[in-house]
Amino acid sequence: QSVLTQPPSVSGAPGQRVTISCTGSSSNIGAGYDVHWYQQLPGTAPKLLIYGNSNRPSGVPDRFSGSKSGTSASLAITGLQAEDEADYYCQSYDSSLSGSSVFGGGTKLTVL
C-alpha cells in the first residue's frame, strides 16, 4: 500500500479534461513538502511532468498543470490526446522516515 493515494484509473475522450488526485498526510504533502508528477509510457522510464507542485519543465505542454492544497495534490490534463495515455505517479518527501521519498500507487489514464 502506497503512502500517497491515487485512483487506479481515469479515462476521458479526446479533447476532454481529466484530473488525477494524490492524497497524502501531515507528514508529507500536508507538511508542506513539494509534490512532483511523472508520466510513464509503456516500457520506458518515468519522465518528469510537473515539479514543485505546479511547475512544468521545458518541453511539457501547457495542457498539463498541477496544484496542491492541504494534504492533497492534483494533476489536470486538458485537451486530452491519444498520446497522453500512460501511467501517472505523484511523489513527495515524508518526514516520518528520514530521507524517504514516497510515491503514489500510480494512475492509468485511458484515452477513449
Place this chain on the structure above:
Amino acid sequence: QLQLQESGPGLVKPSETLSLTCTVSGGSISSSSYYWGWIRQPPGKGLEWIGSIYYSGSTYYNPSLKSRVTISVDTSKNQFSLKLSSVTAADTAVYYCARRRDYDALWDVWGQGTTVTVSS
C-alpha cells in the same frame, strides 16, 4: 547532459544477493546539491523507493527493505551501487537509478532501467 546507466546481472537466484551499479556521465556525482538513489518497479506495479546516498556516503533506506539493502558510492569512478541480499521472486522488478535534488526531493534524472529476474 547528465546521463545515468544501470548495469548488472539480469538473473539472480533466490537467496542470493542482487548487485547493480549506476554509472553517471556528463556530470559529477560529488555535487553537493544532489542525492543518488535506486527505485524499482515490479511487473505491472508502481514505483518503490529503495534508498538514497549522498556523495559523502550518508545513506537513507526504505524501512521495508533496510535490513537487506546496502547502497555505496565510488566518487573516483563516478558510480554508485546497490546490493540487495536474500532475494526472492518478490524482488523481480525493473530497477532504476536516479538523481534526487536536495532541496525539493525531486527525482530529476533517471536511468533507462534494468530488469532483474529472481529465479532458479
